[in-house]
Amino acid sequence: MANRLAGASSPYLRQHADNPVDWYPWGNAAFAAAAERDVPVFLSVGYATCHWCHRFAAESFENESVAAELNQAFVCIKVDREERPDLDDYYMTAVMLLNGSGGWPLTAILLPDRRPFFGGTYYTVPQLLQIIDGLSQLWRDSRDKVVNAAEQLAAAIAAQHDPAPVSGNAGPAEVRTAVAELLASQDLVYGGQSGAPRFPQDMTDRLLLQHWQTAGDANALQAALASLVGMAAGGIHDHLAGGLHRYSVDGSWSVPHFEKMLYNQAGLLQAYADAAAVTGSGALRHVAQGIVDFVAAELTDPATGAYWSALDADSEGQEGTYYWWRPSRAADVLGPELTAQTPLVIADSRREVAVDSGLGLDGVVRLPAQGGLADLAADLASSAYAESVVRLGAARAERVRPATDDKVLTGWNGLFIAALAAAGDRLDEPSWLELATRTAGAAAGWHTADGVLVRVAGSDQPGQLEDYAGLGLGYYELWRATGEARWLAAAVALAQQIEPRFGAPSGPLHAASAELDDLPVRPRDVVDNALPSGNSLAAELLLSLAVVVEPQFPQGPAVQAALAALAQRLLGELGPRAVRAPRAHPASLRLVLERLYPLASAPVVRSSLLPATAGRDARVRLSTPPGWHLGNAPGELPFVRHRDNGAARMLPLLDHDQAAGWAEFAWPEECANTDRPTRITVQVCDRRRCLAPTDVWLAPRWT
Missing domain, CATH: 2.60.40 (Immunoglobulin-like)
Structure with missing residues (x-):
């Protein structure tokens, strides 16, 4: 029998609709039930394409005996982190403070007043049962200790989200020092930040490319190209369908964690287009085109042009089944002549082997590691590569395809619109502008009856800072690329709502509006993680609008002056943070860098x-x-x-x-x-x- 999640708008919540766990969606009803029963809340946060979320569900939430223990000890709540990034941010802060690390699925145990006192991520069945037993006993016998722990943790979270005022310069000398700190952490062999797992660093790559273009620092160009070439050659790059996976489990970009997320495609399209523009490289343009082709073919609603959120990591109940190849199977598909000629190899996280090796290795297809841009260009331009991609892609298409998370997230759509428009303009690709224009037209309907921008198309959930700033940037970039006044007017209309909805008397902007007043504090989104922070997106939009010349600015000089003042305030908040901790603020540091050359009031050429x-x-x-x-x-x-x-x-x-x-x-x-x-x-x-x-x-x- 289906539980309360059956009618949810989120595909992730609907995945749990038939669990024996008595799930509630996030809301007052769940916390009222916890208060009435005098039990804590078990909060589970994840997303629809997450392999470890699927595994947690299969092992524990679909297990009748585990579900019975959960239902007896807690009121259980399931949340899609992509629908409520502010909520995810708040409770992830708790998990990070408790454990020093975090991830998804996120698990938190809360008082009925929503304050957390325990947290973690994935647990095996024995671990989870031990936690249930231990916390139930603690709740029953030592309530005062639980409440005291919650009070201390809530105070620590509030301090994280109500940051102290910052001071200090963010001028040329400080920016050079910050860039040098970033460069020191780069792996110049495989590219990206040293270590594993290895995540795409598109914001850092764009920053380094911008530093190269304005300061002529060859080390910055070398590091950015090492990262982008390493990913383009690696298994993190889906050579058969285009686009890139979420991250690599190893340090050489060979074996990905197999989700393919829309926001990754947006950031990486910008980075590859920037690099192709700087170098004139056809190979980097090829990767950018592959990203566009993948999103158009596999993440686009054909009826509206809106972009879906992601492809799952799993198919047929296993992670990566759709993408794995054994050399003998690949050789059968390619045939003897092409097997001997193809530049593609089969790789796992330890080694790469030729397609004709005959080894019993299950891996992904990639190009050989440790090559430079010239090697990548030669491989991608070869007829053997092109024919291999066609044959292997056709064979793979016969497999069971991973599921699609068909949520339409306003902010993520805005970021991909912005990427298409900026990249299409910079690389002279008019078809990319046409795609962006179609999606932007669909976005005009993503409002409530009262005119409030929504987080998820078709819902009534208010949009967050990421949505207003992300879609605003999409509209702005379309205006910059096409000169059509309607897009500038749309960008300004969203920008005008940022301070009333997300502003604070001092400090950075809030992540969510006061309408979502259902957390102990309103989080402030200032750190650039997988996506640029909401504050850095807002600053980029506002700074761009501040240099629109009269008489093109549609709402007049007073409105523009107000937006420019907010832009400078945000830059003043973000700049000192960025130069002190550049790895946590690469998008903000790029904004600071762009406005050092030559004037803060100048447009970016x-x-x-x-x-x-x-x-x-x-x-x-x-x-x-x-x-x-x-x-x-x-x-x-x-x-x-x-x-x-x-x-x-x-x-x-x-x-x-x-x-x-x-x-x-x-x-x-x-x-x-x-x-x-x-x-x-x-x-x-x-x-x-x-x-x-x-x-x-x-x-x-x-x-």
Whole structure:
């Protein structure tokens, strides 16, 4: 018989609808029941595509005897962390304070007033039964100790989410020191942060690429490319369908943890597009295109264009079954000739072997590790690779596919819209802009009848800071790419609601609005984890809107001034934190870096090296937001200087659109045929003024 979760909007909650555990969804009814029965609350937080969540459920929550113990000792609540990131953040803080580490499934034991006193993650059946017995006895015989523990833990959590005022500079010297700290932790062999498991660091990669472009620091470029090339070659990259998995269980990106999350695709699309723009690399563009293709094919609602949340890690009851290959099976699919030619290998977390090795190894397909960008480019461009992908992909498609979490999360959709628009503009991919435009049109309906933005499309749950800022950035990037005024108006409308809904008298913004007043404190989202923090997303949106030129800003100078003031306040909060702890704040540190060169009031100029194609020579594309233009008077041709050993040379203009804010220039032969980086000096102007010139660096052209 189904429990209370049968009608839930969350696929994760519905997965537990037939459990013998007497689950409640999060809400007042559950806590009232706990108070009436005088028992604590067993809170289980997870998400629909989580392998260890599935395992916990199969072993414990579907077990009649374990369920009986849980039902007797607790009121049990199940929460989808993706629907309530603020709630997940609050109780994850508790688990981290108690244990020093956390993860999902998240398990917390609460007083009926919602304050936690015990927490952890996954437990085996014997461990869980021991916990139930021990906590039941403690609750029965030593209630005062339980309440005292909850009081102390709640005070510690409140201190974490009501941070003390910060001070200190976040200027050029501090940023250089922070970037150096990040670089010291990078693995230049396999890429990414040293150690295992290894998570994509798209925010760090984008920061390092931005530092390279503004400061010309070759170490930053080397580290970013090591990370992006390492992932592109590895098993974390789904070579057969595009896109990347959530993380790698080893240090060489070989064996992934197999979920494929929309938010990962958004951040990694931005990172690969940024790197492709800096280097002109067709290989990095190939990975970016694969991300777009994967999301379009497998995470898109065909009826609306909205993006679903994720693909599961499991199929047929096992993690990764859809993705594993044995060399002999792969060789049968490829045939003898292609088996001998393919650059793909089969790898587990310890070794990689040739497809024709004949070993009884179960692994994933990847390209050989420890190659550079030139090696990756050669492998991806080979006909043997392309044909191998087609044949293995067709064979894999006959397997049982992992399930889809079809939640439509507003913030995640906004981030992918922003990634498509920015990457499509920077790499001159109009089809990506078309995809972004379709989804943005669907997002116009993600509001309640009262006009409140929702967290999940089709629900009435109020949106969180991540949703307002994420979708606002999506609208802004579409405006920047297309110049269509409706997207700027939509971005400003969301930005205007940020301070009223999430503001505080001092300090960073709250993660959730006062409408979700169901936690002991309102969390503040300032740390960049798997996604940029809500505060860094809000700061990026507000800082971008602050430099929109008159008369394009739709609501007038007073509104723009208010948004600019909030942007500067947030930058003042985030900047000192970012330079002190750069690994915890890479997205915020990138915002600080972008506004050091040349002025905080200047728009970000995006530069791209577009390689030669059939009928077109290699070219440099520079773009500004609409209303700004490259250093020239209205109606005159833009000009850009290329500096070579101190000598300034004009780049030949190929094409431009002053109203849209972009221009394309010929890529000089002396730049294409050298290993030295190229420094380009640009100056941006609006209708009233020109700003100080600034330098943009591009790497040598790669194949």
